[in-house]
Amino acid sequence: MNKILPGILILVILFVTFAVFEEVNKFDPKQKRLQCQEKTITFEKIDFExxxxxxxxxxxxxxxIIKSNIEYSKLMPSHLINILTVEQADETLNKVLNTYIKYDIPNDKKLLIDYYIYENDKEDKGKKGPKSKLYAGYLLFEFKLDNKLVYKIQTDYMNIDAKDIEERMDCAIKSFLSIK
Structure with a gap:
């Protein structure tokens, strides 16, 4: 009996320690880590593996490498179609990325930045509610290495004239780079 009690006590302590460690390291995708993420609805997914x-x-x-697409609204007249092309969006993203490039060092490994811009289709009957019609659209960025998702972020843009898309792109890149 004297030998069993310390074993049980050690197991209980290990269990409590593990539970506390798991709770502390839990990641909430809705948690805002950066100030720029507080401006619009932003979700993140980090692959810690x-x-x-x-x-x-x-x-x-x-x-x-940049891979991109724009999904213009289909059920309502698109505001974005006459304002922004994929080429213009890529140009804007490259402008943002250039502010973060510190060195030009060739590497065999390339990060794939796969993103698309979605224009909110307010005539879509599948919308969840009135709040889903408040934003102009969203940007979804996936950062992949060796075809494996490393980080994903979705952030809304609010202006139908797309004037805040560059700011939201910068927030997505800044969010990715802030994870060390």
Whole structure:
């Protein structure tokens, strides 16, 4: 009996320690880590199994590829179609990325920045409620290394004239680079 009691006590302590550690390290995708994320609705997904710091330096050393798309509204007249093309969006993103490039060091590994811009289709009957019609659209960024998702962020843009898209792109890149 004297030998069993310390074993049980050790197991209880280990269990409590593990539970506390798990709770402290839990990631909430709706939690706002940066001030720019508080401006609009922003969601994140971080894959802790892949080394994000390895991918961060791929942006800082100019080793990335951009893949992009724009989904214009279909059920209502598109405001975005006459304002922004994929090429213009890529140009804007490259302008943002250039502010984060520190060195130009060739690397065989390339970070894929796969993003698209979605124009909110307010005539879509599948919208969840009136709040879903408040934003002009959203940007969804996926950062991939070796075809594996490392980080994903979705952030709304509010202006139908797309004037805040550059700011939201900057927030997405800044959010990604802030994870070390």
């Amino acid at each position: 892949h080394p994000i710091w390895e991918t961060n330096n791929l942006i800082e050393t100019n080793n990335f």
